[in-house]
Amino acid sequence: MTSALEQHVERLAALRHQLRDLEAQERKLTASISAQMQEQGQTEVRGSSVEARLISIERMSVSPQKLRRILGEKDFLTCVTVQLAQARKHLGERALRRIAAIQRSFQLRLNPRDPASLRMPSRADAHATPHIDVA
Secondary structure, eight states, rough: OOOOOHHHHHHHHHEEEEEEHHHHHHHHHHHHHHHHHHHHHOOOOEEESOOEEEOOOOOOOOHHHHHHHOOHHHHHHHOOOHHHHHHHHOHHHHHHHHHHOOOOOOOOOOOOSSSGGOOOHHHHHHOOOOOOOOO
């Protein structure tokens, strides 16, 4: 018999698997609808319960060298952020940590225990909600 916490971990793994599948379907359908709307010159489509709008989004990039030349060093430094991956390449992890502000958070990661455990729980298992008694 598995503990309630183990059942919760298995349920979480099943949910994450379902979410990955649903997110892939959502991305594919979004791309399809967007492409069709663009091809047809439509910016709005109304369904019975939702309305889809095709909007244009701009992304701007600025040359750091040009910005520094125009603003000067002091104002330039208030505009920039550090790309950690690049800083790590130049300084290394230890030196970077000495000058960094570090905030810690926690993530729950699930990893299969062995290849045989890659079997996803059945639909009945996925919809069962284990109960944890809290004293």
